[in-house]
Amino acid sequence: MKRRRVLLCVLAAALPLAAQRPAAKENARAQRGLNSKLVDELVLANHILAANGVLDAYGHVSVRDDRNPNHFLLARHMAAGLVTPDDIIEYDFDSNAVGVDASTGYTERFIHGGIYKARPDVMSVVHFHAPEVIPFGVTSVPLQPVFHMAGFLGEGVPIFDIRKAAGETDMLIRNVALGQALAASLASKPAVLLRGHGAVVVAPALHVVAGRAYYMTANARLQAQAIQLGAGKVTYLDPEEARKSAAQDGFERAWALWKQTVMAK
């Protein structure tokens, strides 16, 4: 009997790790009641945004829970490029973790809760610190679309100044009140800049928010170059051009390319 148990242990250990993991992960997710397909898409969005330099060791992407619109899914406190399905946590609008220890969550999870509560149209949120966008939050130069891929910026990009909401802070959105203040600053726009900190982009789908975050970052880089090259004289998309070009691109093609690229690694 004892020999048989030892033999079974040896056989289990001899199985390739990859062969053991998928079933275990699937069971863990099923036990938590999460939609595995949505979790996988969120993990993919984390890897895509990390691979494209929008997210680095910091920043995060979330999606509204398709089983409960009053909840959202977000990874635990970790770099986006390292996120796995087991790292996804369910939150309520106050950014309280559902069924797990809240201390494992991102400090700035309140960004997501505040926006999902204020904006029923929003299905996905990205918060990032890409260096390209920072200058537009700390100067009087508004971020505007310089090319058609960023037409959505034509709606205007507000700047959230945390000092006006909470005085002198460490700049982080670390409670429900700050999340609500940020959501009020975003209002009905697709993006908001955080002074001396970064940006937040929202969208009606994960692939759209990934596209917007990527092209907002590209636009910031290009706009700074155009201002330098043109000694401040830049021809931006006019409001109608911005509106028409924004309506054209759901970023499906970009998502398909990024997905294949990330999964091939």
Ligand SMILES: [Zn+2]
């Ligand atoms: Zn941040």
